[in-house]
Amino acid sequence: MEELFGDQWEYLSEIRSSSIRRFNKRYIHKLSSEDVQRICDYLRDPTSYGFWELRFKVDHSKGFFGFITSQLKSAFAKNDVKTAKIRGSRRKLDEDSQSIMIQISERFSFIYYLFTYLNLMEKVKTEEEGEDPESKLETDVDASPLRHLETLERDFNEDFQVLEFIDWDTILKEYISAYTVFKDFLYFDGFHPRIYLNQINWVKDGFFVVQRHIASDYPQFPVSDQRICIAFRPEPLKYIKKFYEELGILVEANLVVIFSPEEKVFDPYFTLLEQVYPAFTDTESIQKKFKEAISEFRGKNYSYCISKVGLIAEDYLIRVYETLFREANPKVPMGQLFDTIQKKINNQFQAPPTLKPEVNPLYRRINNLLSTPDSNTQSVTKETLEITRDILTFIKDDKVHTIEMLKSIKDKSPKTSCFPKHIRANIIELIRNRNAITHTSRVPIGEYEALRSVYCCVTLILWWMDEQKLIDWHKSAEEIIDDLVHRHSGKEINQP
DSSP: OOOTOOEEESOOOOOOOHHHHHHHHHHOOOOOOHHHHHHHHHHOOHHHHOEEEEEEEETTTTTHHHHHHHHHHHHHTTTTTTEEEEEEEEEEEEEHHHHHHHHHHHHHHHHHHHHHHHHHHHHHHHHHHOOOOOHHHHGGGGGGGHHHHHHHHHHHHHHHHHHTTTTTHHHHHHTTHHHHHHIIOOOOOOOOOOOOBTTTEETTTTEEEEEEOOOOOOOOSGGGGGGEEEESSSHHHHHHHHHHHHHHOOOOOOOEEEOOOOHTTTTTTTHHHHHHHHHHHHSHHHHHHHHHHHHHHTTHHHHHHHHHHHHHHHHHHHHHHHHHHHHHOOOOOHHHHHHHHHHHHHHOOOOOOOOOOHHHHHHHHHHHHHHOOOOOOHHHHHHHHHHHHHHHHHHHHHOOOOOOOOOOOOOOOOOSSSSSSHHHHHHHHHHHHHHHHHOOSSSOOOOHHHHHHHHHHHHEEEEEHHHHHHHOSSSHHHHHHHHHHHHHTTHHOOOO
């Protein structure tokens, strides 16, 4: 497995060693339905849902890190320490090898590994001292603490080698408070000691994600010493913060809720989408396209990413069209398909246009009045007033008609729609981005446009998934459309 020595948080490589794959298979912790729902709620509207953020800086010369480094250097200074098994082979403990072992000890994963190992050692000792030997035969051997210890020693061999050079009892005495926090609030059966960047990591109270490294206004702290962890509940981050405080490695730490700015709220979007998209996609072809879109985004091929999610969104627009109108889709591009849906809905609910007022009857009445003899002045005066009133009414009606005509020319958006306003806006944005990559366009396409396109596609899918649960399938197609329009356009029609 490729290790990034000198960087305390490990990147999850595409190709893991067979031992790590065995460990992951044994200790995999699946998302619950509540976790999936929580992530989907975030994917629908990140800026409204938000998340908790733990932002902190560490000093590797302080607290636990400094303590372990001191123990290792003392052990290396002894003449009887000749070799150690490092990176899969036994080698002499020269200066380079010693430096590698110190770097291993500075990983956060090593902290979790060490305290997991100590916790399992305590459990093994407790079982050996107090458990009935016959009851051991009834327990799951693979789930026993002893088997977990063997797995840790085999699958985290490099971390285990460091343990040979440190005094465990001294660590427990020195950091008993940190050990208590770890055992009571972080550890659970199936805990995975290795911490991965931009992946879901688990502690007892839920999952968290370690974000990429951040820039700093403090030059004395290198980028590798700064971290951001995010979660949807405060408990995981609160106890991680408490654990690091007890270890004495924090210089600064803040736990806050994030709703803005947009680029920050969207930062973990792909990490979380990657975990749950199979839960809301129902075909292998769609899941394959999502996997390819995520891969293209990771590879910074943003145009290809937009192309993939454009195909997914087009597939779901076809589903909407064929479900509502009960006819095969017209085999047109995505933009035209969206316009067709809008027009068909709007035509079905379009109110009759305001008729233009007729001016000819007024002319006839005026001509008749002019040709009437002046014998009856009172009658002529009354008729004149009535015509004047009708002229004013005509002017008023003509003005209303003219304004409505101008509005209809200026505002081409439909007054009724089966889509909510924000879904319409998202579809239009995705179509615009997709057109920008398929035609000669001056619109710049980069990471932001690709991320927004994926978001627009996801919101369309989740909206349609929710709508299908609300639809009364015993009703006719016309009644279903009527329900959709009233659900999503009724409020908008009544707005001033």
